[in-house]
Amino acid sequence: MPEGHTIHRLAAALDELYGGQKLHTSSPQGRFADGASRLDGQVLLGSQAHGKHLFLPFGARADVPVDDESVTWLRIHLGLYGSWTFDGDREFTAPHAIGAPRRRVGERGEHALKGGGGSALAGLSGGADDVTDRREGQEGDSSSHDGPSPNEWEPPKPRGAVRLRLLGRHGVADLTGPAACELLDAEGVAAVRRRLGPDPLRADADAEVFVAKARSRRKSIGELLMDQSVISGAGNIYRAEALFRVGISPFRAGNRVSEERLRAIWEDLRPLMEYGVATGFITTVDLDDVPDPLPPDDPEAGRWYVYHRTGRPCLRCGTPVAEREMAARRLFWCPTCQAR
Numbered sequence: 001m002p003e004g005h006t007i008h009r010l011a012a013a014l015d016e017l018y019g020g021q022k023l024h025t026s027s028p029q030g031r032f033a034d035g036a037s038r039l040d041g042q043v044l045l046g047s048q049a050h051g052k053h054l055f056l057p058f059g060a061r062a063d064v065p066v067d068d069e070s071v072t073w074l075r076i077h078l079g080l081y082g083s084w085t086f087d088g089d090r091e092f093t094a095p096h097a098i099g100a101p102r103r104r105v106g107e108r109g110e111h112a113l114k115g116g117g118g119s120a121l122a123g124l125s126g127g128a129d130d131v132t133d134r135r136e137g138q139e140g141d142s143s144s145h146d147g148p149s150p151n152e153w154e155p156p157k158p159r160g161a162v163r164l165r166l167l168g169r170h171g172v173a174d175l176t177g178p179a180a181c182e183l184l185d186a187e188g189v190a191a192v193r194r195r196l197g198p199d200p201l202r203a204d205a206d207a208e209v210f211v212a213k214a215r216s217r218r219k220s221i222g223e224l225l226m227d228q229s230v231i232s233g234a235g236n237i238y239r240a241e242a243l244f245r246v247g248i249s250p251f252r253a254g255n256r257v258s259e260e261r262l263r264a265i266w267e268d269l270r271p272l273m274e275y276g277v278a279t280g281f282i283t284t285v286d287l288d289d290v291p292d293p294l295p296p297d298d299p300e301a302g303r304w305y306v307y308h309r310t311g312r313p314c315l316r317c318g319t320p321v322a323e324r325e326m327a328a329r330r331l332f333w334c335p336t337c338q339a340r
């Protein structure tokens with residue numbers, strides 16, 4: 001499942017690609033036919049993310065305020081299997097958000113890691129159908145978009161079970177396999193957001209809400225960081241890395257972690273996740289801790305302290321990194337640096 005920074009990047013990209021445009025929406029698969037026909041011909045007014053939820057407001061005209069009661073909100077959660085596929089002409093770019101439109105976003109999330117970086121968005125660039133042989137480290141190469149000119153491009157036929165197609169002047173975005181794709185009014189959006197913990201990537205997030213929620217629970221802090229009702233958007237990589245960087249045992253109960261240390265987790269996560277939004281990469285190792293030279297059999301040491309480094313020496317103390325299953329997810333930690 002993509003971590004929250006990927007959804008924020010996606011929100012920014014959709015806004016750049018389609019914001020202020022009247023869109024044609026359809027549900028080639030049919031499962032979202034009613035919803036798609038309600039949105040068809042409306043204007044995308046912006047976009048926002050909260051944790052792993054994407055919220056897209058649609059209005060009758062581009063000048064409708066987002067908080068107007070006539071606005072219809074589309075909520076999408078990719079879940080484990082959802083993904084977006086993009087195609088368009090050479091004008092269909094989102095230079096500030098993701099460089100060129102990515103062919104495919106989502107699906108497998110952290111498991112899609114190959115060459116470098118840590119995001120499903122990174123490295124999935126525009127061009128031919130070459131998703132599988134792209135390497136994430138090549139994201140920087142994709143800024144030049146060599147698609148067809150606007151009058152040569154035609155929307156491709158939907159591939160697979162496309163729940164929702166967003167078609168604009170210059171390109172198309174196809175959504176397949178989402179866990180959620182539904183229309184809401186503003187009150188419905190507020191109700192979803194009330195169930196979510198604060199998202200460190202949102203300007204309106206309140207760290208004290210996270211501290212209070214974590215302090216009220218007896219579950220381990222390792223589980224609480226993955227609980228979207230406690231904190232939104234951090235996934236398995238950020239969970240492991242923030243706990244290492246702050247030096248907290250993942251097995252310590254939330255109500256036994258001091259407020260000060262919980263604030264330290266939040267304050268550490270926010271810039272790490274902001275870096276993820278800006279670059280598409282999850283990189284958490286401070287430059288001083290990167291081994292030089294990088295051991296050839298331990299490539300993750302250049303970007304992660306403990307994640308996917310089972311048995312490798314801790315970058316700070318040399319203790320072998322440990323791994324265990326926690327709530328059906330793989331957990332990585334240093335037993336020495338994170339003893340308490």
Ligand SMILES: [Zn+2]
Pocket residue numbers: 314315316317318319334335336337338
């Ligand atoms: Zn250590």
